[in-house]
Amino acid sequence: KAGVTQTPRYLIKTRGQQVTLSCSPISGHRSVSWYQQTPGQGLQFLFEYFSETQRNKGNFPGRFSGRQFSNSRSEMNVSTLELGDSALYLCASSLERSTDTQYFGPGTRLTVL
């Protein structure tokens, strides 16, 4: 089975721009969660999607949004980028719930200049 894939792997943007990151879960997995990883804050939960609905949300501003498609693929969008948004964005998929084992992708490294 193919693992979780994330595209693009690296991205450089400037302040004020917006960005869209993509995540393809493991086949058959319906729950997709997103995390932001930074050296200072560690891994922080952004949101979780299941059946095209946001089921859980972390404490991030409204500039961070996401969606899930009928094939369980998910995208997250960050608008009006700030320098502090530079981070590794990780996607994880699980069968039904985030209490099931979550399988992580390699991440997208976003650098905001």
Next chain:
Amino acid sequence: AQSVSQHNHHVILSEAASLELGCNYSYGGTVNLFWYVQYPGQHLQLLLKYFSGDPLVKGIKGFEAEFIKSKFSFNLRKPSVQWSDTAEYFCAVNGFGNTDKLIFGTGTRLQVFP
């Protein structure tokens, strides 16, 4: 606020030494507990998890963890580490307030020298 604490930020050991990494969480209700590992250049992967039952949980690669409810702790142990255990280890908890969102600790970087 719900939180997960890993007090050891950086641990350096020689091969064959015993390992114990601390993890504490701040919530009195029912939780699910996880340890993840990130080897250099690799994805995060699950080491072990506890949902219910026997509080001593065995995971992959000889790791185990013990859930002590009265201490809100879920410490990771390995009797004899190897150089290949060099990695970053993350404790994670969900179930806070009956939500599924996974809250991670800040991680412990383990370096094992031959």
